[in-house]
Amino acid sequence: MARISVLTSFLLLLLSPFVHLAPTPGSLQKVSDFGSNPTNVGMYIYVPKKLADKPGIVVAIHYCTGSAQSYYSGSPYSQLSETYGFVVIYPSSPHSGTCWDVSSKASLTHNGGGDSNAIANMVTWAITQYSADTSKVFVTGSSSGAMMTNVMAAAYPEMFAAGIAYSGVPAGCFVSTSGGVDAWNNSCANGQVNDTPQQWANVVDNMYPSYNGTRPKMQIYHGSSDATLLPNNYKETMKQWCGVFGYSYDSPASTKQNTPQSQYTTTTYGPMVQGIYATGVGHTVPIHGSQDMQWFGFTT
Ligand SMILES: *[C@@H]1O[C@H](CO)[C@@H](O)[C@H](O)[C@H]1NC(C)=O
Numbered sequence: 001m002a003r004i005s006v007l008t009s010f011l012l013l014l015l016s017p018f019v020h021l022a023p024t025p026g027s028l029q030k031v032s033d034f035g036s037n038p039t040n041v042g043m044y045i046y047v048p049k050k051l052a053d054k055p056g057i058v059v060a061i062h063y064c065t066g067s068a069q070s071y072y073s074g075s076p077y078s079q080l081s082e083t084y085g086f087v088v089i090y091p092s093s094p095h096s097g098t099c100w101d102v103s104s105k106a107s108l109t110h111n112g113g114g115d116s117n118a119i120a121n122m123v124t125w126a127i128t129q130y131s132a133d134t135s136k137v138f139v140t141g142s143s144s145g146a147m148m149t150n151v152m153a154a155a156y157p158e159m160f161a162a163g164i165a166y167s168g169v170p171a172g173c174f175v176s177t178s179g180g181v182d183a184w185n186n187s188c189a190n191g192q193v194n195d196t197p198q199q200w201a202n203v204v205d206n207m208y209p210s211y212n213g214t215r216p217k218m219q220i221y222h223g224s225s226d227a228t229l230l231p232n233n234y235k236e237t238m239k240q241w242c243g244v245f246g247y248s249y250d251s252p253a254s255t256k257q258n259t260p261q262s263q264y265t266t267t268t269y270g271p272m273v274q275g276i277y278a279t280g281v282g283h284t285v286p287i288h289g290s291q292d293m294q295w296f297g298f299t300t
């Protein structure tokens, strides 16, 4: 009996690099088995050295041509996590060119089995692994990652308390009517899709028709000189979230010039929806880490 358990411990020791171990704090780590992952999205995680008790989770989603590693080194979230104690999840796109799939029915549907589903499964894994505070789960991203941020907020509203999209398009705007996965949508990118707030809200509702609970508050950044995802996408995204929350797109609650910095205009439509339009800024608007911490409620 004793010999068997010694043998067992020895075998476990040998196998330990391969069995499921908690990621090491203070560096970017790959997580292999986080749950169902039909589109083979990569999961990377940053656990701060000073992890909070019941930590928050920030999902930080990379741009086209990017990766978990490039967004980890090119965004402030891992450093901020050392101050605020949250876990950062960096998903990595599996597609060639590594834009996210924000065009297929699967990815644009709650539990539809696409990239968005894989990212939601990463969040579920991390909530359990770190006994996270489920009221402090957030999503953000740049460009293709901003498109995915809007999709995550639309398709998994129960999961997120807030989202911040840097230079994306409305959820569902990149839809491929022929069912293309990870397809580019020229009419959306070029700012030729114009819908009403109600039409955009319907696009969101159709991603999770049975849902009637609370939804994440959304903050949207876009540059006036964006030549990749034309600035009309800013208007359309604001219309979308105004439609979802029942705010008036035409008469916002407040508009502040030169906020949070010179040449940026912050428009608040209601407590849950804010847009920040950056005059003269191209693709993409730089990440505003300390403002992000405010929107997520880590600072006041
Ligand atoms: C692009 O998206 C719009 C909706 O935003 C849709 O009407 C259009 O058919 C899509 N284009 C393609 C080629 O699927």
Ligand SMILES: *[C@@H]1O[C@H](CO)[C@@H](O)[C@H](O)[C@H]1NC(C)=O
Pocket: 212
């Ligand atoms: C929301 O959905 C639940 C479950 O389907 C249902 O029991 C409840 O009545 C719904 N609430 C509203 C306000 O529609």
